[in-house]
Amino acid sequence: MFEFYNDDQKMIRTVVRELVKKEIAPHAAEWDEEDRCPKELVKVFGELGFLGVFVSPEYGGAGLGITERAIILEEVARHSAGFAMTLMTHDLCTAAIYNFGTEEQKKEWLPKLCSGEIIGGLSVTEPTGGSDLMNHATTIEKTDDGFVLNGRKVFITNSHIANLNIWTGKIGVNEKGRNILSAILIPPGTEGYSAGRKEHKLGLRGSVTGDTIAKDVKLGPDAIIGKEGKGAGVALHTIGNFGRSGMSAIALGVIKGSLEEAIKFGKERIIYGKPLVKIPAIQEMIAENQIEYEAASAMLYNATTVYDRGEDAVARLAAVKYFATEAAIRSSRRTMDLMGGYGVINEYPVGRFLRDAVTNIPSGGTSQIMKIIVAGNALK
Ligand SMILES: Cc1cc2nc3c(=O)[nH]c(=O)nc-3n(C[C@H](O)[C@H](O)[C@H](O)COP(=O)(O)OP(=O)(O)OC[C@H]3O[C@@H](n4cnc5c(N)ncnc54)[C@H](O)[C@@H]3O)c2cc1C
Numbered sequence: 001m002f003e004f005y006n007d008d009q010k011m012i013r014t015v016v017r018e019l020v021k022k023e024i025a026p027h028a029a030e031w032d033e034e035d036r037c038p039k040e041l042v043k044v045f046g047e048l049g050f051l052g053v054f055v056s057p058e059y060g061g062a063g064l065g066i067t068e069r070a071i072i073l074e075e076v077a078r079h080s081a082g083f084a085m086t087l088m089t090h091d092l093c094t095a096a097i098y099n100f101g102t103e104e105q106k107k108e109w110l111p112k113l114c115s116g117e118i119i120g121g122l123s124v125t126e127p128t129g130g131s132d133l134m135n136h137a138t139t140i141e142k143t144d145d146g147f148v149l150n151g152r153k154v155f156i157t158n159s160h161i162a163n164l165n166i167w168t169g170k171i172g173v174n175e176k177g178r179n180i181l182s183a184i185l186i187p188p189g190t191e192g193y194s195a196g197r198k199e200h201k202l203g204l205r206g207s208v209t210g211d212t213i214a215k216d217v218k219l220g221p222d223a224i225i226g227k228e229g230k231g232a233g234v235a236l237h238t239i240g241n242f243g244r245s246g247m248s249a250i251a252l253g254v255i256k257g258s259l260e261e262a263i264k265f266g267k268e269r270i271i272y273g274k275p276l277v278k279i280p281a282i283q284e285m286i287a288e289n290q291i292e293y294e295a296a297s298a299m300l301y302n303a304t305t306v307y308d309r310g311e312d313a314v315a316r317l318a319a320v321k322y323f324a325t326e327a328a329i330r331s332s333r334r335t336m337d338l339m340g341g342y343g344v345i346n347e348y349p350v351g352r353f354l355r356d357a358v359t360n361i362p363s364g365g366t367s368q369i370m371k372i373i374v375a376g377n378a379l380k
Contacts, residue, residue, distance in 0.1 A: 046116025077253025082206025093120025121162030203355030
């Protein structure tokens with residue numbers, strides 16, 4: 001387990017844990033059952049300073065890092081991985097503007113995103129395949145007045161609740177015939193922009209996932225995020241650092257939940273006239289969950305600390321994303337097994353943990369893609 005939290009980080013964990021206990025834990029099962037995203041809570045997190053914590057105070061943030069953000073997401077995901085996903089993705093929009101936006105874009109949007117006054121989304125994935133990032137059908141056409149955006153995005157978190165959206169689209173092709181992408185910002189209420197089909201997901205049901213659609217969306221000349229033609233870099237940096245650390249933190253919360261539920265159930269359940277945890281095979285399962293938590297925690301907070309120090313952390317975060325999200329599946333499945341028949345009864349949260357863990361895998365890039373990134377770095 002990571003043991004080197006500073007005083008601020010310890011305090012944030014304590015405050016968020018209390019908030020989650022009051023506002024999230026009692027409702028998480030109901031949000032899952034009803035497939036409801038409690039979007040009203042985004043503002044509560046904003047008012048307490050827990051959105052965009054990595055943004056500097058001049059733009060409304062807390063001036064902290066992705067380590068503090070991961071601590072917040074882990075605590076939320078301990079009880080509702082779905083709602084953590086909503087917060088996680090909101091911050092992707094914030095991160096793209098913070099890291100690549102112009103001074104005007106930062107001043108206009110970051111305070112509203114950090115306070116939760118508006119909700120953000122990031123639309124990159126297309127029907128042609130999320131792993132094949134450059135294969136975009138979405139077009140950004142240059143006009144005399146700015147740009148016109150046309151396309152459809154799939155599997156987009158916050159699709160139906162985000163007011164501020166960042167899209168990637170094809171703005172041209174290079175001399176080798178390969179697509180050149182730009183990232184572009186779509187302000188609230190823009191004509192021609194809409195949410196389409198809403199997905200009925202296996203897990204992460206405290207978040208909304210669906211299509212986003214742009215039909216002849218007219219945007220001004222100042223709508224591009226980052227340099228024109230550098231949209232792939234905006235997407236890769238945002239997903240590679242903020243997306244994967246966020247998904248890993250959500251997975252870590254699920255592992256923690258699975259560990260704690262296993263211990264609680266194992267102590268309460270009496271079998272052969274004694275608590276279940278007296279059986280060595282059951283102790284082994286608890287040990288395995290504890291080990292998964294310690295390993296994932298150490299990997300995640302080590303990698304986020306590297307990023308917060310200003311060093312490159314993309315390959316480390318891909319390794320964490322692979323390990324933590326796969327470990328969350330193993331841990332929740334193990335707790336289900338430990339509980340016997342009770343493990344499949346929906347009164348207990350562990351079935352939801354397993355569904356959340358499985359649903360966690362594709363977002364931010366699949367396990368296969370994470371291994372390609374890790375191998376690419378190892379073989380450099
Ligand atoms: C809950 C959820 C939330 C999401 N939120 C967002 C969001 O907010 N914004 C957004 O833009 N996207 C979002 N996504 C999309 C996500 O990024 C994609 O699902 C992911 O990138 C995979 O793309 P795909 O689903 O098209 O699968 P594909 O890319 O079609 O992959 C299919 C299979 O092929 C494998 N594969 C692909 N290429 C290779 C290769 N080179 N080598 C080996 N195997 C390979 C994959 O690992 C996978 O097993 C979300 C997805 C989910 C499930």
